[in-house]
Amino acid sequence: MAEAAALRVAIVQMKPDKGQYRANLRTSGEAFAQLAADSPNLVVLPEAAMTGYFLEGAVYELAVTAQDFARDLAAAWREAGGRTADLVAGFFENDDGNYYNSAVYVHVEPRSERIVHVHRKMFLPTYGVFDEERFLSRGRHLGVFETAFGKMALLVCEDACHAISATLAAVKGARVLIVPSASPGRGIEAEGELASITQWRDTLRLAAIEHGVFVIYAGLTGFEGGKGMTGSSFIVDPRGSILVQAPATEACIIRADLDLGAIDRARATLPLLGDLAAVLPNLLLDPELPLPRGARDATDC
Amino acid sequence: MTLPIVEPSAALLEPPGLNAAVTADWLAAFLRDELVLRRKIPRAVIGLSGGVDSAVTAFLCARALGPQNVYAIRMPYRSSNRSSLTDAALVVEATGIRCETIDISAAVDGYLQSQPDADARRRGNVMARTRMVVLFDQSAKFDALPIGTGNKTERLLGYFTWHADDAPPVNPIGDLFKSQVWALARYLGVPKPLIEKAPSADLEADQTDEADLGISYARADAILACLLEGYSDAATIERGFKKEEVELVRRRVDSTHWKRHLPTTAMLSNTAINEFYLRPVDY
Structure with a gap:
């Protein structure tokens, strides 16, 4: 199947009611209804889109299976009049009593849906205001998956703060990185916006430029117990230009048409990814790196 | 040829800065989300002392909720400085918020007359806790939420009365140092006398915070x-x-x-509240 040359993307920047899974699904459905008439190919929602982010022990009450979440998301899309499209959203996953902060990529048809990929957040922030690993298990795999629009990867929030995540995804072939996120804002001394918003944009612009990828960042918004999620969803092209960015504190929809040919053109003029792929094995096999060297070491990690 | 040497500027002794516009917008959004969306109580009551902290809080609430939804309560004691009342009035005038004045002298003295040996510290704590009783009762009267006005500096230094100044369930300025509150006050247009005067708890004559x-x-x-x-x-x-x-x-x-912190509770089980049984405040 030939890959599409363009990708029409919408981000639904959710401001969920804490813990109200069904009500938030209805809210997302209202946003989907706005999109249905001029349907995007891909709709992206933030991390923890249907529950809110800071759940503590309530995560065990609200986590669902990936299959149930995909079904609920697809049903909301279809009930809103949506036809064939791909949907991405973050959710808390219950897999046989193991709990993860996950994101799902679902391909939705008028009468069926198919999970294309589930990514379980690997880097669980557990410091300061964050306590994810107190309640959740880590994902252990960074998958790159095929879509009708080329290979993509999902990185949930802190996953994307580590430069190596975007690097490995790109080396494995990802051309679009999707980052569902929930980032509590801080830093009031900076110019124009909170420092943490600038930090996210800087981090992902650099990833886009270095690897020649599109990055789609979907930020949760709304205050949770005094901690304000910074929203500011954005899409950055392979040369690092911000195509569109949402405000920080309002629920909204942003959308853009991505010219996927821009990836090849960017890589032709700045072929850093090819350069990296050539040398990366040497870098990763460096015996000075603190990496496991055998099965026993890997188990110990 | 001597080359210029470029180095980072020396470490400053200045207090933390603040982007006032960003902060004001952020805090207004916080108040709207917290009161209107989450708690569904779109009205606020604020103990308006005549100081800069409650003035900034009143300005933020007026901006977030509309001045008609903000009730300022002035709560003088008979020994309070008269300028506290007039400075508070400047805030009411500048914001258009509603205002009531409730003298706490009778309530405070009603108790303290049985405690003739109470020193200034005890008397001050009784005044602060009486003001909180009034504020919460007024919040019930107006179907409004009490808003806290404690700043980060006084919270860190412990310069407040426990379960009094810190009692309101929502506080927009508790993560701002006093210096940042002053910067925000200048941006919001808080009347100058409140910004320029020496901060005081006004619980004793000629009292100032810095002293x-x-x-x-x-x-x-x-x-x-x-x-x-x-x-x-x-x-x-x-x-x-x-x-x-x-x-x-x-x-x-x-x-x-x-x-x-909240009061220390003896833990006896593996379902102890806030130790094992963990639910966020907004759940």
């Missing part, structure tokens, strides 16, 4: 910022602060951690 604390807010804020960033006392002193003032701030912070 009580033994250090200026500017110095305390700069030291607190170092302390919270993880600098040791030695490293803070090395930046140019005096040993005595660093020790004073450290002592105050370290002796008041308990004031920044």
